[in-house]
Amino acid sequence: MKKIMAKASRMNKVFIVVALAVILALFMLLTGCQKKAVKPEAPPPAAEKQPEAVAKPKEKVPEKITEQKVEAVASKDVAAPYAEGKEGMFADILFDYDKYDVKDSYKAEMMKVSAHMTKDSSATLSIEGHCDERGTNEYNLALGDRRAKAVKDYLVSLGVPSSRIETISYGEEKPLCSEQNEDCWSKNRRAHFVLLKKAGK
């Protein structure tokens, strides 16, 4: 009896495995290959039966080509807090390639700027940082920023109040000299001084 029971249960197992396999196979046929099964097999029209050179498209509705309209946008003007000031009172501070430290040889010029700022206590100074064209745009703007700041720090150390010194970087965008040689590039790697007047005065 026990033996028969065991045999029956073993037969059951076999049956279950086979049944599962058949279900799995059916499932895979229906889902796994669904794309294939569902895809309508339109009979391929013979080439010679096509009356027109331009075969009729299967998709009946044509795709409408559109484009997002791009209109010109006007930027708002930003009023400069300062009118353009006086230039050329002080010599440019020149820098070595890819460097932003003020060389000792410019000590006299820096003293001159500092003395002027002390004498004329209403003056505001703008220091423009510039670079030669060999670098890439964004890095040059950062480099010009560091050059202008280095000159500012120097002047602050000489006693000029920080609040009276503005800095701006122009990177390689405003070269003084446009030839492609070291003589020209060295003139472009500069900090340039501009004495500013408040706008409207």
Added chain:
Amino acid sequence: MKGRFNIQHSTFKNVFILIFIVTLHCALFTAAEAKIYIDITSPSSKKLPIAIYDLQGPFGKEISEIIRDDLTFTGLFMYIDKTSYVETPAQAYNPGNWRPLGIEAVVKGGVSGAKELTVTINLYDTFEVRPILSKQYQAEENLIRQMAHNIANDIYTALTGTPGIFRTKIAFVAEDDGEKGIYLMDWDGQRARKMGLKGRLVLSPHWSSDGSKIIYSSERGRQWGLYLLDFLKMSEKSVFVSRGTNMAGDFFPQGDKVIFSSSKDGTPDLFTLSLKDSSVKKLTASYGIEVSPAVSPDGNFIAFVSDRGGSPQLYLMRSDGSEIKRMTFEGSYNTSPGWSPKGDRIVFSCRRGKNQICTVKPDGSELVQLTEQGNNEDPSFSPDGRYITFASDRDGKQAVYVMRANGEAQKRISPKGLRSSGPRWSPN
């Protein structure tokens, strides 16, 4: 006992064979369905010979010319000249006319209508009778170029299984009458148009990942500010202005946050700016320069330029500012990083005497130099990662160029005589 075991064993065997057959059957038919004519991932795959007729009807020749140019630039197709076609345009397609010539794909079609044009396109695989692409397009006469690019996209997709980039655009900076502004052109350099945005100085624009916005920096009234242009609203907004040099930067993938470089606190450092509440967060703090941040496509990493090691080099960090690692060691001047859309390569400007375009893996390995002539700057990947746009002065005046991502097929695309720089490929 032995016999039963045998029965059971053979049943299992049969079941496995059945499963195997069904699986194989499925695999075979799935493969057959998505037939790929050109495997674009294989660098050595041979070019697919394709015949493209001049479409019959108004503007047909012009449209076909654009489709040919688009497909040829990919380097994946070999356009077979019209003179060798056996079929006249009026004759019906017959694969037997093409196979002996070694041509594997044929594009035929026609144009009808006057102001509103309807184009019918049939793309044939010369091993089949039925077209593998058969479609109609409708467009106003002034949208011919866009329609031709659309058709090229569909042909490209049918043959490669991947989307084409022929309707993408390139935003760039150009100088006109001494004033700089943002310009937009098609990826092939056609239809270049001024956006009207002004500023004495304007830097390279950066796209949001959905292509609806660009952010750029401009100097106005002696101050560098970040400005945002919304293409859906067609309006410009100032998003950040302060003392110091402020430079965009890049969008994070969600579009609600940007990263930028600012020297507002002293030295140029990297900050994030929320476009929702305008909150600013500082990410780096070093004595030197931190500039040109580029956000990885998944938003988790930032590639940027720093001179903390003594010369400008590329660095990589997590987007919260942690785990800063140096990426480039070769050369003394590496700047302007940009990510490939998959995030597997960085394109940048590398100094080799003059500035050239290089790519490298984000871990610093596999450095490749792609250009050799003139100064080349501001590189940017196409949204499918197969092409790179950049600015070069190799022909005198700085202009915008495109090339394949392996350096092949370099060509100027910006209008002749227009001083152009800072190109960025649109994401869509």
